[in-house]
Amino acid sequence: MASCRIARRAGVHRGLSSIQPILSRALATAPGEPGTCHHTTLAQNRIINPRYLMRKNGAHHGTQVKKSSVEHSSPLVGQREFHTSSVLGLLEDIQSCLDHTNLLMLIGQNRAKLNEDHVSHALVQLWEVMKFTPNRTYILETEVHPNRDFLSLCVLAENKVHLIKEEVLADVFYAAIKLLDQDLTHSLIRELRNRCLNCLEGMSCKQLSKVAVCLSDLNEGRMSSCGAVTHAFGQKLDTIEDIRELSAWMRECLPLASPSLCSRSFAKALEFVSGLDADSLGKNDLRRILQTAAKVRGSPPALVDKCAKLFLEKMEKEEISVKNVCTMYQQLKGGLNYSGENIQSRVSSYLRRKLPDIHDGVEATLVINILADKATADTKFQLEDKAVKLIDKVPMHYLPQMCHGLRMMSYTAMTPLTKKIARKLQANGCQDLPTDGIAKIVEFLVRVEGVDETLYKKIYGDLIHMLKDAIAPGRVVHIIYCLSLLPLSSVNNLVFSQASAFLPQLHTPGINQLLSSIVRISRRLERQGPLPNSCTSLIQQLQERAINSINQITSVWYLNNIIDFLLEEGDQSFLVGVAMQRYSHVLSKLTPQLAVDCARHIFRSRYLQPDLLDEIAQIVTQNTNKITPLQVAYILSPFSSLNYKPKSTSDLFDACIGRMEPFLDSLPAGYMVDVANLCALSQRYPELILKKIFSLDFLTRLDEELETIPERSMMYRRKLMHLNRSLALDRPEMQVPWFHEDFCRDILKNRKVLVHSSLREIQSALAEVLGGPQFLRSFVVTPYHYDISFECVVDDEGSPLPCADYGSVLNQLKGVAGGVLADLMQWGTQTKQMPDGAQRVAIDYLFSNSYCTNSRHALGMIAMKKRHLELMGYKYVQIPYFEWHSAELAEPEDKLQYLHELLSQSVSSSPGEATTPATTPLTTPGGGRMFPSRWDPQSDIALNGLSGMQNADFVEDPLVMKVLHTFDRMGSRRT
Numbered sequence: 001m002a003s004c005r006i007a008r009r010a011g012v013h014r015g016l017s018s019i020q021p022i023l024s025r026a027l028a029t030a031p032g033e034p035g036t037c038h039h040t041t042l043a044q045n046r047i048i049n050p051r052y053l054m055r056k057n058g059a060h061h062g063t064q065v066k067k068s069s070v071e072h073s074s075p076l077v078g079q080r081e082f083h084t085s086s087v088l089g090l091l092e093d094i095q096s097c098l099d100h101t102n103l104l105m106l107i108g109q110n111r112a113k114l115n116e117d118h119v120s121h122a123l124v125q126l127w128e129v130m131k132f133t134p135n136r137t138y139i140l141e142t143e144v145h146p147n148r149d150f151l152s153l154c155v156l157a158e159n160k161v162h163l164i165k166e167e168v169l170a171d172v173f174y175a176a177i178k179l180l181d182q183d184l185t186h187s188l189i190r191e192l193r194n195r196c197l198n199c200l201e202g203m204s205c206k207q208l209s210k211v212a213v214c215l216s217d218l219n220e221g222r223m224s225s226c227g228a229v230t231h232a233f234g235q236k237l238d239t240i241e242d243i244r245e246l247s248a249w250m251r252e253c254l255p256l257a258s259p260s261l262c263s264r265s266f267a268k269a270l271e272f273v274s275g276l277d278a279d280s281l282g283k284n285d286l287r288r289i290l291q292t293a294a295k296v297r298g299s300p301p302a303l304v305d306k307c308a309k310l311f312l313e314k315m316e317k318e319e320i321s322v323k324n325v326c327t328m329y330q331q332l333k334g335g336l337n338y339s340g341e342n343i344q345s346r347v348s349s350y351l352r353r354k355l356p357d358i359h360d361g362v363e364a365t366l367v368i369n370i371l372a373d374k375a376t377a378d379t380k381f382q383l384e385d386k387a388v389k390l391i392d393k394v395p396m397h398y399l400p401q402m403c404h405g406l407r408m409m410s411y412t413a414m415t416p417l418t419k420k421i422a423r424k425l426q427a428n429g430c431q432d433l434p435t436d437g438i439a440k441i442v443e444f445l446v447r448v449e450g451v452d453e454t455l456y457k458k459i460y461g462d463l464i465h466m467l468k469d470a471i472a473p474g475r476v477v478h479i480i481y482c483l484s485l486l487p488l489s490s491v492n493n494l495v496f497s498q499a500s501a502f503l504p505q506l507h508t509p510g511i512n513q514l515l516s517s518i519v520r521i522s523r524r525l526e527r528q529g530p531l532p533n534s535c536t537s538l539i540q541q542l543q544e545r546a547i548n549s550i551n552q553i554t555s556v557w558y559l560n561n562i563i564d565f566l567l568e569e570g571d572q573s574f575l576v577g578v579a580m581q582r583y584s585h586v587l588s589k590l591t592p593q594l595a596v597d598c599a600r601h602i603f604r605s606r607y608l609q610p611d612l613l614d615e616i617a618q619i620v621t622q623n624t625n626k627i628t629p630l631q632v633a634y635i636l637s638p639f640s641s642l643n644y645k646p647k648s649t650s651d652l653f654d655a656c657i658g659r660m661e662p663f664l665d666s667l668p669a670g671y672m673v674d675v676a677n678l679c680a681l682s683q684r685y686p687e688l689i690l691k692k693i694f695s696l697d698f699l700t701r702l703d704e705e706l707e708t709i710p711e712r713s714m715m716y717r718r719k720l721m722h723l724n725r726s727l728a729l730d731r732p733e734m735q736v737p738w739f740h741e742d743f744c745r746d747i748l749k750n751r752k753v754l755v756h757s758s759l760r761e762i763q764s765a766l767a768e769v770l771g772g773p774q775f776l777r778s779f780v781v782t783p784y785h786y787d788i789s790f791e792c793v794v795d796d797e798g799s800p801l802p803c804a805d806y807g808s809v810l811n812q813l814k815g816v817a818g819g820v821l822a823d824l825m826q827w828g829t830q831t832k833q834m835p836d837g838a839q840r841v842a843i844d845y846l847f848s849n850s851y852c853t854n855s856r857h858a859l860g861m862i863a864m865k866k867r868h869l870e871l872m873g874y875k876y877v878q879i880p881y882f883e884w885h886s887a888e889l890a891e892p893e894d895k896l897q898y899l900h901e902l903l904s905q906s907v908s909s910s911p912g913e914a915t916t917p918a919t920t921p922l923t924t925p926g927g928g929r930m931f932p933s934r935w936d937p938q939s940d941i942a943l944n945g946l947s948g949m950q951n952a953d954f955v956e957d958p959l960v961m962k963v964l965h966t967f968d969r970m971g972s973r974r975t
Contacts, residue, residue, distance in 0.1 A: 090114075094122050100129050108149035111156065116163035119156050120172045126153075127175035154180070154188050161191040166199045170207035173214050184218055193218065197225055200232040205240045208233045209249040216252045227256050234261045243272040243281070247288035254296050262298055270303040278313035283320050286310055290328050294335025301628075304336055312341060315350055322354055326366035339630065339668075345708045348374070355382055361393030368405035374711060380409050384417060391420045396428050400437030403444035414450040422455050430462040435478035438463070442485045456486050464492055473505040477514050484517040489528055491521055496534040503541060508549040508562055515542040516569045550578050556589050560597040567604050577854055580607045587615045592626035595619050595635070602638035606859070608852040613638060617646040624655040629663045632656045633674050640681035642852055643860040653679065657686045664692055669702040670709075670716045677719050680726040681860040683867075685734070690727065693720075694736050717743065725784050729868045744785040755779075759789060762845055762879060762899075765892070766790055769899045775800035780842075783872055786865060788842040789879075796837025798904075806834050841906055842874040847881055856882060875906045 090110055097103040107114070107122055114122070157164075157176070164172055173192040180186045196203075196211050203211065212229045220226055230253040240246050250265055257265065269289055273281065290307055293299035311328050314320050320328070329347045332338040351367050358364050368383050375383060387402065394402055403421065411418075422445075430438050442459065445451050460483065467479045476498055483495060499514055506514065522535050553559045563579045566572060583598065590598070595616045602609060620627060620635050627635065636656055638644070646652065660667065660675065676689055692698055702720070706713040721740040728738040759778075767773040770792055780791040793801040850862050862878075869876045879902070889895045 091118060091121060094118060094125055097125060098129055100126060100133070103129065104149040104153070107153050111152060114156055116160040117165070119153065119160050120164045120168050122153055123157060123175045123179070124168065124171050126150075127178050131178070150179075154186070158188040158191055161188075161195050164195070166202050167207075169196055169199060170203060170210040170214075174210050177214050177217050181217075189218070193225070197228060200228055203232070205233060205236050205249070206242065206245045208236070209245040209252075212249050212252040221252055222256065226253055229253055230256050230261070234264075237261075237264055237268060240268065243269070243276070243285050246272065247285040247292070250292040251288040251295075254292050257296075259298065262296055266293075266299050266303055270300060270306070273303060273306045273310070276310075278310050278317065278319070281310055281314075283314060283324055286314070287324055287328050287331075290331040290336070294331040299336070304332070304338055305340065308332055308338055308341055308343060312343065312346060315347070322351070322358060322363045323360075323366060325350065326363070326370055329370060330366075344374075352379060352382075355386060358386060359390070361390045362395065362398055364390045365394055365398045365402045365405065369401050369408075372405040372408035374709060375409060376710060383409065384411070384415075388417045388420070391417065391424070396424070397433065397437065399424065400433065400440040404440040407440075407444040407447060411444075412447050412449055414448060418448050418451075422451065426455060426458060430459055431466060435466075435475060435482060438482045439478065439485070442482050446485055446487055453488075456488055460486055460488055464494060467494060467498055470498070473502045473510060476502045477506065477510045477517075480521075481513060481517045484520040487524075489524065491525065493532070493534065495521070496532070496538050500534070500538055500541070503538075503545065506545075508546070508553065508558075509565060511542060511546045511549055512562065512565060512569070512572065512575065515539070515546055515575075516572060518542060519572070546572070546575055547578050550575065550582055553579075553582055554586060554589075556583075556586050556591075556594045556598070559583065559586065560594065560601065563601045563605070567601070573853070576605050577607065580605065580609055580612075580854075583609060583612045587611065590615055590619055592619055592623040596627060596631045597634075599638050600634045603634070603641055606642065606851075606853045608642055608644065608855050608857055610644065613642075613644055614646045617648050617652045621648055621651045621655045624659050627659065629660045629667060630671065632660050633671065633678065636675065636678040636682075640678040640860050643681075643858060643863045645682070649682070653682065653684050657684075657689065661686075661688055664689065669698060669705045670712070672698075673702070673716055673719050673723060677723050677726075680723055680730070681864055683730065685727070685731050687734070690723075690734065690736070693723070694727075718747075721785075725868070726864070729784065729871050738784070740785075748781060748785070756845075756847075758881070758884060759845055761895075762843075762884070763790065765895050765899055766792070766843065769896055769903065770800045774802045774804060777803040782842070782869065782874070784868070786869060788869070789845045790843040792841045792843070792903075793834065794839055794841060795835055796839075801835075801838060806838075806840075840874050841877060841903065842869050843877045843879065843903075845879045845881070845884070851880075851882075856880065877902050877906045 090106075090113060093106055094103065097106060103122065103126055110118075154176075157172070169192070173189075173196050176186075176189055176192055177184065180189060193214070196214075200208065200211070208229055212226060212233070215221065215223075215226045215229065229249075233249050233253065234257065246265070246269060250269065254262060254265055273289070286307060289303070290311070293304055293307070311320075311332070315325055325347065329343070332343060348371060351371055355367060358367060364386050368387060371379060371383060383405075387406070391402070399421070406417075425441065430441070433441075438459070445455070445459075463479050463483050463486075467476065467483075470476045470479060480495055480499055483491065496518075499518060503511075503514070518535065518539055522531055522539060525531055525535065550559075550562065553562065559579060559582055563576065566576045566579060580601075598612060599616055601607075602613065616635065617639070636653070639646070639649070639652070657675075657679070660672075664672065672689060672693060676686070676693055679686055679689075702716070706716055721743060724736065724738060724740050727734055727736040763776070763778055766776050770776055775792055777791040778789070780788050782788060782791075791803065793803055793806050795801055844865075846858070846862065851858055866876045866878075879899075883889065883898070884895070889898055
């Protein structure tokens, strides 16, 4: 009685948090022992959570319950009698109870008799009967009757944790986490966790895998506790007999395992998968294996292939839910970059077929994410319609994926869907979302027209609030990245101060991302005025640290990841150069697979690195069997596109083509066209592949393949045209006809002519050098449809001839009306036969994208164009951008002298020869010398320049003026 009074006073004066230990001891003590409270009211009470005191009915004092409530919640009450005569009978009652209300009543009525076996089996059984119950947390915490019994059960379990048998310990731990998923810091979970970690050596593989799942639920997947489970499981790996246990452990713990343990685990998984068919393998096991393979490097291709086949079989049998189909496909395509079995088209077709039957917001979000990138207009309409209907059912943590999918659909209009998304964000905010999810939302919103600025301010405020509380360096970097995307004119100084404070803790990827974000913010602030000193000093520090961190990298794999990020960001090209130069210091660590990634980076960056390319060529030539046929294009692309020929060029191309040839019937048609184009750029023409490509069966297969990817259809048709042109010009003996004339004309009809300011400047200067615009044709399309900037015609003595008399391929087009192109086609109709010895001169202005990023080495496409134009009879003259805009040509007179020397050199050399200083100067139409030995800009001929356009003797002058004026109007509108 005294102890009860003390407990009641404690509850009044100190709250229930103080009374809970007293009541715990009272409930855990057997009747008759010292300290037992026999007061009727208190004996019937359970541990009461403080939130229950706020209930309108007050605190519960007794077990009396409304009869109607009990009858509705548990129809079996009163219809069965529990066996309480013995401990064994009570255990049987617990294990046979199939209703959570009955089970909790049984626990409450017999709590004095409960030992550790009863408590452990009660928790496990309670989870078994409630795992499929919706709102189970609500039932356990707020329903009138059972909540107190459940809390009493938790207290009893906590007091008896040290007595629970090891064989059921993992099951109890798992059940407790699932039942208390709203309070993972509960003391019962903490005690069970500690006990499990002390008993790992005696646990079986099944129990260890369950403990690993529990630790992952507690966000300890990268902590020492999970490492201990990994070590214990590794010692028992050879004894495992169930793929379910293996897959569960692999997904949670394999990222912490050593390379040897990873290899053993994957080998064991392959052994299990190879011996099972689609019906025997559980969908969750398959999903977990794919998730692990996507997270951990080194998964064997045979395992991925087998899993992909089983996945497609189960999908076609409709044994997997739409959600699981989306999850597994994302692992295969995104994480593992798997492209076999025509998986993309089969999954897309399946999801399109299932789309009308989807009524779940999460499933709709996942389907949009998969179908958005390559959706046709009709599919996009269906996806939008489905999103509008289900957007209210999409949980907030899935909203970033919805926004990402809509962005991939190029969704930029302010429609009812975007308005609903905006309202959802306004109502719920972003503070509870992960930072990468906020980034996806912002990346979508900034592309939508007409988004209210108040929404941006709301997101900005949430991000600033998150930045104040952020203590992890990675979180700070991601928040600042999100802030850099918002289109707001001002930035809180907290951004710069937090970035400076966390800068010493960042590794190379974080430094690079933070630098890109701060630079993006600074560009926006520059529009408002001078940058604050804190911003400029921070950028300088970031650049220095980024360079130093890159120069300390010793891993090729790590360096590849850094360059991947830098290329995606695209803001810090100088860091790409620093990273590419770093390859020279890690060449000894290059492997065939790493060489594939390096080649891909060289191709994407257009950065010429001869020592790296030589090493790639040597490694691939010696280890061709270690690359896949689908990686041949990655290997050849930098050599062909950058026009670089290593010492072992022939061996490299022969090895790569030989790796492909046994698989020609199974390789994608578009991929074979890609490889053939790369070979053509390097003047390599593998006959077996080319004969395959230009066969009727292959072209039919290519058409069928392009129908499934309509957005890439035009790209591959252009590539096939380029390949056809190369064969017609370089290898006429192969007798592949030129069959793309109509295709090229169709492209020409829809082409838009955009005139750069440098081209207008060169056009005017060339007209002056040649003696008038009638000697120059601009923006010409040659036979076989090469574009050149300018064209002129000279006779055998070097005198310019009027271009209007000698037309080009443009004159063959008919039925084209309107636009600049129509004007170009109409003037210049060929009326005369070119005289003997006359020569066409093609003049090209080469922009910066015609050269390697770090040098003045022309790309492979430019070298091929020069070769082909000379085969067609042109003399080819190039005007590089770095020469035209150099300091030596700062004055107009210098530019005219430069053009004169270029044209003189081209006229004095034969097609295919290297241009040398001119021996025969250009002459005037009358036969005299066009220029004096030294170009004099004040000479009479030079002064005639554009004034010749006023001469009435030139019939084509009005048409010339019309074209030039049209170009001027286009250029002024563009500027």
